[in-house]
Amino acid sequence: MKGSIKKNKQTGKWDFVIDIGKDPLTGKRKQKRRRGFETKKEAEKALAALLNEVNEGTYIEPSKQLYSNYLNKWLKGKEHSLSIQTLKLYKSYMKTHIVPALGYLKLSALNPLHIQEFVTELRNKGLSQTTVKRIFNVVNASLNNAVKMELLKKNPASSIEKPKWDSKEITIWNLQQVISFLKVAKSSPYYIAFLLAIMTGMRQGEILGLRWKDVDFKNECLYIRQTLTHDGKGFKEGAKSKAGNRSIGLDANTLSVLKQQRKIVITNKLKYGSAYNDFDLVVCTSKGKPINPRNLLRTFNNVIIKANLPKIRFHDLRHSHASLMLQQGENIKLISERLGHSSVKTTLDIYSHVLPNMQKEASNRLASQLFNN
Known part of the structure; x- marks a missing residue:
């Protein structure tokens, strides 16, 4: 595999082109171009990284489909594994929140900032922490699947701080x-x-x-x-x-x-x-x-x-x-x-509000054994 770097005379910036092998269907040579680097050094660094991916077999061709289209296909594939109620809930989340905010973007263009801003906007709508967490989980699961299907190299939602369950919403009896x-x-x-x-x-x-x-x-x-x-x-x-x-x-x-x-x-x-x-x-x-x-x-x-x-x-x-x-x-x-x-993490996330009292009781039990003899 090889690549070449040239300065674009029209833009004054640096571009590179790389040979990424042959198309398995047509047999024709496939090339990948990246444009708009401010310096030659930046272009060389990006070229080296891409060459490394191609040589190691980890390069994934960026998907051109919109996230909304991918999301619909993903959900259709889960129809037989989800309950009727869960399916209705997912469709509602997609229609009301996910597609309007992220659906217009290409799947390959989604980045952590998009996901973080999306979560922030959900909170700004006044939704409960639990609902925000559930909507995020739909996005996260769909993107994990995209990685598994080799449509994405990495899930952009995995890099952000994930929403937590709202333990205040849980009312219990003693x-x-x-x-x-x-x-x-x-x-x-x-x-x-x-x-x-x-x-x-x-x-x-x-x-x-x-x-x-x-x-x-x-x-x-x-x-x-x-x-x-x-x-x-x-x-x-x-x-x-x-x-x-x-x-x-x-x-x-x-x-x-x-x-x-x-x-x-x-x-x-x-x-x-x-x-x-x-x-x-x-x-x-x-x-x-x-x-x-x-x-x-x-x-x-x-x-x-x-x-x-x-x-x-x-x-x-x-x-x-x-x-x-x-x-x-x-x-x-x-x-x-x-x-x-x-x-166990799920259990701890949901019932974390119980743990402080448990810590205090555990300390008291230890103290009674050590000092009351």
Whole structure:
């Protein structure tokens, strides 16, 4: 491979041209030109760097397609791996935020400054930190894929300081509040759903999609292998992510309540006979159909009112589970695995607000052992 440098008589600046091999389709020689260097030394440096990439086989031809076009193709390729709700959310983020801000740029022209300014603009719109993080994650994932497909040499989003989750948005109950909630909820037909959320940290869709064949009474655990969609109209095989396909250990009390629930289900099967819709669900209507998520949330909110507790979202039962486990000193890796997070870092990012108190308690425990003997 070789290249040559010349001074452009019209612009007074330095240009170079490099031979990058033959086109595999036409057999013709391919050349790459770079123009507009202020000095010969700058041109020589850029030429040497490009020659090195070509010789080492790391050179990637800059993509000419617009980021908006690439983004649509990328999302289309993920249609079968994303849930209906997640797909809708991604499309909304793309239409409202990503494409208007970045879609007009060529994929190869995107740089860290574009991404940083985009994130800043999202914050200036008044969006929550969590929403900003989620939108950034869509951009980041799409660009990681572009690198994998050899359309980009490097992901420009990897160089910026990534947005963090807003821990202030997470509202949790303390131990006494959880106990009060469960006491009132015990008379609800959805008690088992509430108990599973608190004792396992399962997501709503995971609880409503749980089947009896996924509950292992012998080994005292359950497996996340199916979820109910957000609209309650269908099931999705697997969990939210690969890490979400997991097993979760169960305590004796939860196992006992599950056995009671199984007796109720068997009784209903015998009662309704052929009219029973057997989806093998743990949490279901008396005739076996999936629970409408809206009905579950309506009952959940009514129980909160009866128990005279601060209002939280159903998903915050999952956060309460994680926070209570952290506070009692459980291993962070174990908690991360129970929640189905892709890494311990995700768990730490979400629950970092719990850690300062844990540090203080740990210091006090150590001090009591050292100085109170």
